[in-house]
Amino acid sequence: KIKMPEYDYFNGENFITFDLIEIDDEKREVTVAVSDTGRISVRTFDLLFDGNRRYFEYGCLYTKIYIDEFTEEN
Numbered sequence: 337k338i339k340m341p342e343y344d345y346f347n348g349e350n351f352i353t354f355d356l357i358e359i360d361d362e363k364r365e366v367t368v369a370v371s372d373t374g375r376i377s378v379r380t381f382d383l384l385f386d387g388n389r390r391y392f393e394y395g396c397l398y399t400k401i402y403i404d405e406f407t408e409e410n
Contacts, residue, residue, distance in 0.1 A: 340369075341406035347395065356406050359383065359390070366392050366403065 341356040353371040357378065360366070364383040369376055381392035383403075390403040 339408060341408055343401060343406045345394070345399065345401060347399075352394075354394075354401060354406070356403070359403065366390075368392075 343354045343356075345352045345354065350373055355369040355371070356366070357369060358367040361383070365380050366383045367378065367380045369378050381394070384391050384393065384400075386400065386402075391400045392403075393399065394401050
């Protein structure tokens, strides 16, 4: 079983889980599986930079989700 780096984000009501699938630095895109209230979707976001930290923006508030905060779950 392959485990992908994962990040849990609390939006004020629920936890949303992001599983990192691919980072394409050339296209400046990141692809993640998003698990939100039982629904799973695969989405591609623009890869953005904050200094030397990579992130993407999620949701209507454009929350910064930093790639370096993803962890490998066992």
